[in-house]
Amino acid sequence: MKTEVLIIGGGATGTGIARDLALRGIESVLIEKKDINNGASGANHGLLHSGARYAGKDQQAAGECIRENLLLKELAPHCIENTSGFFVSVKGDEKKYASDFPDICRNAGIPVREIQKEEAFEEEPSLSGDITKIFEVPDATIDPFRLSLDNISDACRNGGTLLRFTTLIGFEKDGEKIRAALVKDDISGKEFEIEARIFVNAAGAWAGEVAAMAGAQIPMIFSKGTLLVTSSRISQRVINRLRPPGDSDIVVPGGTVSILGTTSVKADDLSDISPGVDEADIIINESMKMVPEIKGARMIRAYSGVRPLVYSGTAEGRSISRNYTLKDHSDEGSSNFITITGGKLTTFRLMAEKASDFVSEKLGVDKKSLTGITPLPESRSSEWTQPGKSSRYLLSGSFSGEALLCECEMVSTSMIDNIVENITIEKRFPSLKEIGLRSRIGKGSCQGAFCSFRIASYLYDKGIYSKEQGREEVKKFINERWKGLRPVIREKELVQADLQDSFLCGLLGLEN
């Protein structure tokens, strides 16, 4: 295989670069060892920062955030819910931080407005009575899966190629250049070469590993962040704690749920990143100071992501810059190899633009980025990821007596057909996990206990699964969801876990 640019990593940055290059007319191939947004891009709040959170410490980063925030609201409105955001301080929080806040925001170009308590309670009745000061900023929420799937779909429409489940094994050097990447298709097991003129490392937390394969160095620090999902939406806006960024100070609405977080724990092993029971306790106890009803709220799951932070001195955890790193590896013996990592979901487009500028320059192509002026088209493959979209579809009359395979989130047989068709067009096996990435299955109150089994059954009927595949898929899917459910099991979730164990193991005997 041969291409102009090989991009390694299918997160927000990698898919953003693929689209940026495609719009410039530069051909690229993107390889991703798992699925789209497998790393930090798929495990975050889905918060489109106004930049206010960073304004106190890093005016440049804050400025980038607000510019990208406004741009994305224009260009990709279908991925965004323009919720706006509150910053609130509670009794006992540092007063000076709150009084300096409006000026610091304005300096970075972030519109900010103080809100009176009465107005705030009217808008957000769940706020704590202990709140002392409230500011409103243009925070919003963004669906990272739609975003990346739409970016890669648009890239592919414009000449790009996506290879998922394709692992990088190594690089073939030719003097001071990388000639080709040796990769493995994890489904067929086949190994092959991809020749390219430029190689872009956008592997996020794995950037250090990828760089090392070319004999280059990216010193990484991994900071694990855990988030909790509540079963219903607690606030209309993003609610931030008005204090220097710390643990558990953001409550972000996401469709019909809210997301609480985060923690910051140093992580060593990237292969075992799962949320802990103790982290869940910390998040609940801290965020209930802003929104008391969180204490009794039903949590449907926890998840963890790894912030890919680039080490540059002695700082640790939160104090390491959340800015991105764009590095040319020419001085390390690879003149056609660059790394882009770190950064934030909010500024993914800017990172992709900068990386693509660098690539264009190296290729000697005089084309400017178009992603800042071209609307992002809505693609089909992400149609069913939007919470609540399924129910609207059914109510809109296009439903004609077909069976609902997932009753919690109203996913019907034709939606599954549609998703499976899209996955198989890419010559991939439609695992329940992949179907889950593209629909709401397993995300409702049954956590997948019933729908995973029904969908597996349905896919046998359709001749898509055979032999042990269905039983194995159900177990894999449930265990994947279990990772997130296990830390938040208390009270009401216990009832669901009890039922799930009774059904899948007690009745169906699916235990090992």
Place this chain on the structure above:
Amino acid sequence: MGNNEEKKCQLAVIGSGMAGVAASSFASCRGVETIMVGGASELSFATGCLDLFGASPFTGKKDYINPWKGIDSLLNINSAHPYSNLPIDSIMSAFSEFSGFLSSSGLGFHSRFNKNSFIITPAGTLKPTFAISSSMAAGSDAVTGKKRILIAGIKGLKGFCPDLISSGLKKYNIDSRAGIIEFPGKENHSELNCERMAWDLDTGNVFELFAHSIESLVTNEEVVGIPAVLGIYNSEKLRKSLEKRLNMPVFEIPVFSPSVTGLRFKERAFEKLREKGVSIFQNTKIKNIERDEDKNFVFNIENSFKSYKVKAENLILASGRFFGGGLVSSGRKISESLMDIDITQSENWYEKDFFSSHGHEITRCGIKTDRFFRPVDDAGNIYDQNLYAAGSILANQDWKREKSGSGIALTSAYAAVSALSRSLWSSPGKIKKEEVA
């Protein structure tokens, strides 16, 4: 809600799942005046078979053919298991009395003294059970006799796929073939649902067409397995007609949530209990239970017409686990929901692997009892002479991994009722009602 009418009884059974039904049946057969109070019974999820013991979560050994051997080796490792409280012949008596009661209600069972039978599940797995419902017995025989099976599915029925089942059976070297029929008159169903189909077969004229469609699927198979939809009230008759028509044995495969097999069990058993004089209150929630000066257990219940104040001399807690509502948690502490009985706790509730063959520690948390199944507190003292616990709320068992749910339910209910009726009829001044055999 008007008039708080007082209702006195010798026994109140809290819970209407397997343990509650078993306790009420044993009590009514011993002439004990019984009230059974339950929420939405978990029997809606039941296979309708009576399990005893099939696997050991400690050794990981699965699919015990001889349940008694399994129990023996289990008790060597877990001497606090509910089965340790009574001798094997009492467990046996409990089974034969309860299956006799159910047979008289029209639910037939097949059991062999020292052998488990196997239910073919909709996941294509085999689940060991002791007394198998006669509607599933031919499936178990086909498994042990390695007969050629036709698995006939119904187009559009969720959670039941013949190919999935057939592929599972292949792992046990059982030769089967998958086929699909259309349910007659399905255009009248907005969505195919087992309960609706069972009603249609029970009452309507669809049976002929249904039987005909299955008949046309058969090639050289020796047995036919179908999803459990063969009626709620006429199931035995319907199955016999189908067998005659096909000239071969027919068995049902349970479909869950809700299951017709569970519904059938519940309808029949409840009817028989009422016949025996048990007062049943369904879909009722009890807030708390108190003691009056005469040491009666007192609680209030409501149905849509009336509210009652129940006064019971004895009480059996058969309120289930978290799903049933017998156990609740506040934060990470587990408690019993009605009388605040001490519950054994565990630090590590759940394993990282949900499908761990050893099960989860939290499943073994529950009520500790003495050998008569009277709850004891953390210090080991009984709360009350007349308070008993039965079923899945008991500690030191894992019915899900052991496949011992109904076995634990009905043996604990049996032991508790035996103890309480002994003390009832031996107390001075008590006159035993005419025993209804």
